[in-house]
Amino acid sequence: MVRESSSHWRQKCRCLLLGLIITLILGAVAVFVAVVFVHKRDSPSELPQWKGRGSTANLKEIMLGRCFNYARIRNPNLRIDCLKIWETFKNAFISKNPCNITEQDYQPLMELTTYPIPCNKTLLWSKTNELAHQYTKVQGNLLTLEDMLPGYMADKLIWCGIPSRPEINYQSCPQWHECANNSYRTFWKTASKRFAEAACGVVHVMLNGSISQAFENSSIFASLEVHHLNPKKVHLMKIWVIHNIGGEPSDSCSGSSIKKLKSIIEGKNITFSCEDDPRAVQFLQCVRNPEEPVCRVCRTEQ
Template structure:
């Protein structure tokens, strides 16, 4: 018999699978594959949704201040433990949490005062009578004064004002995260934005709680020394309580290098006097209040105006 015939008579056995899986085992493998596929799909969908959630609406204002939560918490501890230890019992962790809750997951153009009421309660603080100082268009000068006269309080010298001063914040209705890219601009986007409503709310409370004789620092070098649309002219003046505040004293300050556009005798200042008279609050006014003028001269002692300050 030739070799080829022998090969035909004794064929090579068919190859068998390396593993003989039972029917149950095969079913398990099939189920496992389905689970893996479903899991992968779920992860992909989750990642896509997460990416969409992180895409915030674009506004015309600058976004939330970087490290906002940490800054709020740090300022709260600095104020309550160092600057005003009489408030050391304030719960800064809760204050930071409630602050964020006031605006997260909400439309930043539909903010209302009620959003901040829990925060206001947590940070409530009694300002001594005759120690409240308001300001308009004179931010730097007013705070130079309170840094020296530490018994005086501007809004920014109170706990909540100190925490929020200079910060920006907002969220989005469809996201639990802060919008660090942009926030509504009060003029270009909406008035009822998270930051504007906050400052109107705390300014109203600051004025309502004021007692005794109160002061305001106005900028006589500004074309609109008393601005009815400013926070002072629009909110604070109208929320002073006559039964607690008998008198408001205005200090009209002029920049050393600026024009003297308005003085205590100007019609704009008289507008302020009229508003106060309708609220039964008396009004006094002084141009270039000497203690604040001295602070101006510390920066520029050689100025001609400073030589006459005694």
């Protein structure tokens, strides 16, 4: 009996040991598969491939830095929670198809970052990005969208998410024209619409007269901002058509595209005026082109 019991016990131990070995092997295989899956999932080749470059590196740090700078230096009277703004911004596009972002996705962000704009200080622009912002920086009395908090934080940045994954896509994002409702295009359309709606008094506009149509139908200014000006608040639009120093003008205040713009604005019961190359703006251009004839000759008042 003792011999049989001992034999039975050894057999039982062997079964337990074999079961333990099998369990360890299966566990190791499971870990290996998980590691391979995670590596494969994170591989850039497995991410959605868009035509544009990926989200701006250090996106969070850049946007938080800009937010703190804006609140502490540019507008110290503004009371905002930058961490909350970042999380609200991220939630607008994270885990979503970057070609299917809606205006409603950005509404919570706009409500956190939008504040009143003083009357007579709005400057809209189209195809004059660099010059418009040089002007507001020097002149100090007009504001573009990029001088306001949401535009200031997002200026020149790119961002998009990955569908069904809580991650920012740093490999590729849709280009501006790759899809109409991509992450940052929808942001700028939403912010531009609200900026135009908030304008009051005199609205200034800087357009590029060195391209074929200064008032270009596909621009955000033509397709969105013009149509969201409130005639109950805006009484005058001042257009500045700017031409490259030393170049041949392609459009002007007397051109067909500006006449079309005038028709739209006057149809909204807003007074319209237009000036080609105002002196204050041309002075800025002359800083980079001092030897051009127009910059070397003192202009007399017309």
